[in-house]
Amino acid sequence: NAGVTQTPKFQVLKTGQSMTLQCAQDMNHEYMSWYRQDPGMGLRLIHYSVGAGITDQGEVPNGYNVSRSTTEDFPLRLLSAAPSQTSVYFCASSRGLAGAYNEQFFGPGTRLTVL
Amino acid sequence: QQQVKQSPQSLIVQKGGISIINCAYENTAFDYFPWYQQFPGKGPALLIAIRPDVSEKKEGRFTISFNKSAKQFSLHIMDSQPGDSATYFCASMDSSYKLIFGSGTRLLVRP
Numbered sequence: 470n471a472g473v474t475q476t477p478k479f480q481v482l483k484t485g486q487s488m489t490l491q492c493a494q495d496m497n498h499e500y501m502s503w504y505r506q507d508p509g510m511g512l513r514l515i516h517y518s519v520g521a522g523i524t525d526q527g528e529v530p531n532g533y534n535v536s537r538s539t540t541e542d543f544p545l546r547l548l549s550a551a552p553s554q555t556s557v558y559f560c561a562s563s564r565g566l567a568g569a570y571n572e573q574f575f576g577p578g579t580r581l582t583v584l
Numbered sequence: 585q586q587q588v589k590q591s592p593q594s595l596i597v598q599k600g601g602i603s604i605i606n607c608a609y610e611n612t613a614f615d616y617f618p619w620y621q622q623f624p625g626k627g628p629a630l631l632i633a634i635r636p637d638v639s640e641k642k643e644g645r646f647t648i649s650f651n652k653s654a655k656q657f658s659l660h661i662m663d664s665q666p667g668d669s670a671t672y673f674c675a676s677m678d679s680s681y682k683l684i685f686g687s688g689t690r691l692l693v694r695p
Binding site: 473502504509510511512513514517527528559561566567569570572573574575576577578 | 590593614616618620625626627628629630633635673677681682683684685686687688
């Protein structure tokens, strides 16, 4: 049972480039989320999904796209990278709605630098 | 944007001391308040959580206290150990059912 996996671990992009951060979970969780972590800002929700085919925006969705074609996978796409997107990105999953008695399981993170 | 205000931003405690981290929320759609612990280079992991039917929950050296009328909850770490050195996040669910995290507290426990 691998839990939540994320790839890549590290990535450096140039401004304007696009890329996809991969996230997968093997716990058959319905709920998946993407967060970014910046110093002094805590964890901020980018997008989340309550099941395959259903996604919604979080606190800071601009510049990011998501899709959920399967229960297991929840990729995050950066459309045109900007230096302001330099951050550590975490994917998380939970059996049910996070915050409603459901533990969130986090991946190990992707450290992204945009030059 | 609804916030969860967490303090202090950083905390240094001697081994064996008590670490106290406080959080205040505005409104919540669900009375469930988790605390997550994050070690350097790792993702956060659930440490302890409290439900609304109790005002305090204890798990080993970790205790959550909850004051609903003041909209505040806190984490106490008794007999703090160097292995407790980590970043701690509180969280609550906002009115649109999204889990909102505090800004984090970096705890350093000196030997």
